[in-house]
Amino acid sequence: MNKVKGVEKKGYAKYGFVIFFVSIGIVWMLGDMLAGFLLGYDPFDPRAHTEVIARAKTLLFIFSSAFIGVCTYLTYLLFLKGLSLEKQGLLDIFATPPKNNPQPIEPFKKTIPDEVPTVSVEKSVSTSQVSQEEDTTEVLVDHESVLSPQQLTILYDNSPVPYFVMDDSGNVRSANKATMRFFSATPEDFQVANLYTLISNMHRNDSAHAVALLVSKVQRGVSISEEEVTFKTYKDEERIALMSIYSIDRGNVEIPFRHLVALHDVTKDREAEEIKTDFLLLASHQLRTPTTTIKWYVDYMLDTKSFQLNEDAKGCLQEIYTANKRMMDLVSTLLTVSRIEMGTLAPEYAQVSLGAVAEDVFEELASDIGKKKIVVTKNIPKESDALTDKTMVRIIIHNLLTNAIKYTHEGGVVQLDINDKGMSRLIVVKDSGCGIPVAEQSRIFSKMFRASNARKMSAQGTGLGLFMTKMFVEKLGGTLSFESLEGKGTIFTITLPRVAPDA
Amino acid sequence: MNDMNEQKKVLVVDDEEALTTVLARKFTEEGMMAYTAFNGKTGLEIALEKHPDVILLDIMMPEMDGLEVMKILREDDWGKNIPIILLTNSSSYDTVEKAVGIGMSEFLVKDELKLDEVVERVKKHFRDI
Secondary structure, X not given: OHHHHHHHHHOOHHHHHHHXXXXXXXXXXXXXXXXXXXXXXXXXXXXXXXHHHHHXXXXXXXXXXXXXXXHHHHHHHHHHOHXXXXXXXXXXXXXXXXXXXXXXXXXXXXXXXXXHHHXXXXXXXXXXXXXXXXXXXXXXXXXXXXXXXXXXXXXXHHOOOOEEXXXXXXXXXXXXXXXXXXXOOOOOHHHOOEHHHHEEEEOOOOHHHHHHHHHHHHHHOOOEEEEEEEEEOOOOOEEEEEEEEEEOOOOOOOOOOOEEEEEEEOHHHHHHHHHHHHHHHHHHHHHHHHHHHHHHHHHHHHHOHHHXXXXXXXXXXXXXXXXXXXXXXXXXXXXXXXXXXXXXXXXXXXXXXXXXXXXXXXXXXXXXXXXXXXXXXXXXOOOOEEEEEHHHHHHHHHHHHHHHHHOOOOOOEEEEEEEEEOOEEXXXXXXXXXXXXXXXXXXXXXXXXXXXXXXXXXXXXXXXXXXXXXXXXXXXXXXXXXXXXXXXXXXXXXXXXXXXXXX | OOOOOOOOEEEEEOOXXXXXXXXXXXXXXXXXXXXXXXXXXXXXXXXXXXXXXXXXXXXXXXXXXXXXXXXXXXXXXXXXXXXXXXXXXXOOHHHHHHHHHHOOOEEEEHHHOOXXXXXXXXXXXXXXX
């Protein structure tokens, strides 16, 4: 408490000096005049200054200084900080100092020192209804510490984090203001509140079981850290929070409200996530439906002989088909990228034969390879399994091979090797293509970036392929590197762990 | 079960009318009898009245969604063994899981298939009957 006073005074120190010097001046004059008046001489007559008078003046000076000093301090207390001090209990300096009674809480100080603030919070909150003499929190407060129990109470009460304490059966006490706001409740509502009845849903499949598990954990005093829980407020709204519970070890002493519950409101975050997901769903449904309609109508017109289309019309339809296909690919790429960024793209692990995936991709790209008369070399071992995500691996290999083919001139060479390197599989894609200019090499994995020579070679491209490839490789615990010489070719090297770290 | 020469009946239920129509035209072209419905409720009524051999069902639809329609059909004496192909673009894992639980026969993602591939899948179910 002494510390606190020190802190309070510090801010007003400059005023203190002014008051001090002004006081001296006033007191000197007052002393002179008062002495003159009392002793019957003219204070402005230098002859009157005898030794006796000088002594009397000094005495009067000291008394008046003390009087004015006390008055100044009291004025300061009452008018500048008076109200708030009273509220904060800092005027306790005038009350009897708290006694050091080693009361029930003493044992906990020794057993779990980490929990000391919790104890004092709980105690000091409850002591607001109890008389000062029973205040045992002093025992637990380290006098070296900055926090007094009263300050702790203020912090607890006004903290933006919802806090309350509860007993083993979930009965809630001492809910702070943030808790009231969280539950849209009044202090009256919380006089009979029970945590378990406020829970509307635990974020698990089996909600009843989850609540039962929570109750048993609380009773055993097991700490709970950031468990996601949906609560029903007093206005019947749902609110989602990460709930943490810290409990004091009961020991031999009965201490009913021994659990401190803290909530972290994540309702807004969850809503935002939901909106993002809804947007993705909307995008996927609303964009993919029309593109599918176009595709199937073109299919239908090309396949239906009764239309008797001439070759020219068929060629036009084919153009529509190709353009539409590009749009569909773009939509699905954009969706994948959004999913990566939202972190909702979780890999599904299975044994995947990298060789088989590569063969499959080559098959898909066979017509492009044929058109450009590209010479393909494949070195795929018999055994090339890895526990990884097949869709992602396919996209990785697909992107690297399409790039290799797209940016290699007619009659060029594309080579794919799958090897082992320690506990990893190595996928190397080599081409004799246009290469990547040195100045642009550092940017090739950024989103929407396309190298200048790549843009010249092919107008098509989103600049998302390598970005996605890198994201996937990293997600699967692998690494991605490349060497490139402009005009000569590029080598991409990927390592993928045989067992993905998260699998 | 069915006479092989008998005209096969297919029901297409999808709120995207143009898409439903082109599928129906294609099936007709292939010698089948095609029924169409543009929402789940109508789809269910036609299914229970016409007893098609295969049902193609979209998931996201007004009135009653595809999963609900399938659920009701699976509780019906006639509907419990009928091939139901879910045809959708929202291939979220949750949806697929739910659909498997209710008893779908096949799950097709629209934009991954060509029109004649859809026809092939439907014909495969005829052979299985």
